[in-house]
Amino acid sequence: MKSFRKLLYTVLAIIAFVFLSIYGYLLYSKPDYEGEVAMHNISGETSVYFDTYGVPHIYAANQKDAMEALGYVHAQDRLWQMELLRRIAPGRLSEIFGTRALKNDKFFIGLGIDENSEKAISELDKNGEPYKMAMAYLDGINQYLEEGKTPVEFSLLGIKKEKFTLKDVFNTYGYMAFSFAMAQKTDPLMTDIRNQFGDEYLKDLGIDYSHNPTRLKISRGEEQQYLEISKSITALLENSPVPPFIGSNSWVISPKKTKTGKVLFCNDPHIEYSQPGTWYEAHISCPDYEMYGYYLSGTPFPLLAHNRKYAYGLTMFENDDADLFQEENNPNNPNQYKTAAGFATYTSRTKTIRVKDSTAVVLTVKETGHGPIINDLIADFKTKQPVAFSWIYTQQPNKILNAVYGLSHAKSIPEFQKSVSYIVAPGLNIMYGDAQNNVAWFTSGKLYKLQKGVNANLILNGSNGVDDQKEFLPYSKNPATINPAWNYVYSSNNMPENIDGYNYPGYYLPEDRARRISNLLDAKNDWDKESVSKMMTDNTSPVVTEIVKVLMANTESGKLNAQEKEALSVLKSWNGSHDITGVAPTIYNKWIYFYLKNTFQDEMGEVSFRQFLKTHIMKQSIAFQTQNESSVWWDNITTKSKKETRKDILTQSLKEAVASLNTQLGSDVSSWTWNRVHKLEFKHPLGSVALLKPFFNVGIFDIAGTNEVINNTMFEYSDEKEYVVKAGPSTRRIVDFSDIENSWSILPSGQSGNPMSEHYSDQAEMYVAGKFRKMMLNKEEIVKTGTKLVFIPKK
Known part of the structure; x- marks a missing residue:
């Protein structure tokens, strides 16, 4: 014993x-938020004050010293995230995650981002300020890498530290640019539908842009052979350890519509949720420069920022900057492909992918004049004919470093707009406001026209010499507005007015948010910080109530039981709000899922239908297809003895929705509140391991909002018990030029990526509740309330 x-x-x-x-x-x-650190390559003492939420306020004698310090403090909070981001574009995730990351690596290697980055760096002015400041930032990261603490993720995965280089910066921007692109998610699916069922089936999907009424103002056939393209690429982005960009809101209100007579600037970019979140906040103050910015991990200049003079932010333009081309091999020589001028020889490049705990994989990428052949880069691709991916980002000169530096260092509106013009891809709406009472909206992207009759929403013919003809537009044709007569600018990923009579191709989102934003702004002329903060967390759609009226008017009430009628009575008095205590949102969204399933899945098949649910086209089609009594989609092609009508499908869908909710939530309709089904968890890449989940993940939270309201907390329609919120505002910012030192912001979880930091999740509950915190600019206040970390020159 x-x-x-x-x-x-x-x-x-x-x-x-x-x-x-x-x-x-x-x-x-x-992370160390106070103390003293000796650094190489700084000219004098540099002080960093960390405020209540862990935001560093860097006070330096010059910009180079500030950038050195920024790199160091950014790395101590986000080194793990930096490591992930720099590995995606060059295909190096398999080195740390093994074979499960191999599909991702093959695809991104195929895109050629890494080669584009090398070329862009070779063309940089090494004496220019963008280059010198970027190198100072990287030096700060590398000094932390050598002498700072090792993140726990590095230890768990056995990651060997490697110095960060300028190519890592460009590769990070390249991944960001690709995550904006939409053609690969949509064009293959639309092509399969056209090939199987004919053009009639495309009409209700709005790819002719007839479903875009609220626009931004400016002063039967073959088998499904392309589905794997859209399905596989979508899955790669969804399963990426770093979240893709999805959409955004922004509006800037001119003095004539504000209570204070000064500009109000608002922006909330929509990105898939992750832990840590996308943005790192930092405030730099030097004698010749000051900026409070939001940084992607491992990048030296902010994409969102403000100072006492101006503010800027971004949303997705949603323009079409990528095309897929069906190529045709030479029947007598597989090394050649057909062009309008005859047969041309494929070029190729070879790369070796190192795989953790396995043998290396040698990947050979074939290319045509359009771009890389993606057949071998995507698993289960059915078609034997080669398909090439053509992307503006890798085909045009890459000036992204100069562009982002210029945005954060502009001295005037023309100078700012010139920096915007350097961005050939991704397409962005760049929103602007300043202390001189100017408001503006600019777009980035190298825009082009295709030949008349060529549909950019389909896979194009690579050999006819017509589909690939592009007429590039001068930057002066890019949509823009400065100080419009209606006294505000806004963007919610909706379509702009046409360009000289030409509807510019894109993957625009439906009008729900655009209508709500413009209606709210038009109706009020005394906006202030408090009222726009409520607007940023608005959960009401002006479109869903119109959809509900159509659904209810086309439901056969005589076939409904008491519970189904009770559900309809809840919807009848609904104002379209998705607050957490509402019952109507739960009923409506389940009804919409079954309507979509019963309308589209019989033609598309289960796999294609799941892909359809991930597209903007699905969102666009709901309001319009439900109104079309004669739509070809209503008939269920699997029931040969009957031709279903709109009333048949909508009634059946309601009955299935109510039955599903009854099983999931109980028989009491009044208890079916939105908070029971709409949930948010901030997930860390290692949180998929059950043992590590409680340590790395943050949440689960009940959260308001829904798809396509201003508070755009996004999920996929399904019959699951809960809607897992995948994406939403990656930050909410309000810059008030009447009180610049008291502008507001919030991050979804926290500033730090270190799970042991007090700033890992200290904003999560505030964010979910729709609250804000101050973006501090006043040095006296910052010094009084912050902790101090001092960098001194190393002897």
């Missing part, structure tokens, strides 16, 4: 020792 006790105590002591050792290591790995 004594021996057993002794053994038990020994085991317990060992467990306690291991636990304490791990906990001690984790405590040691916390």
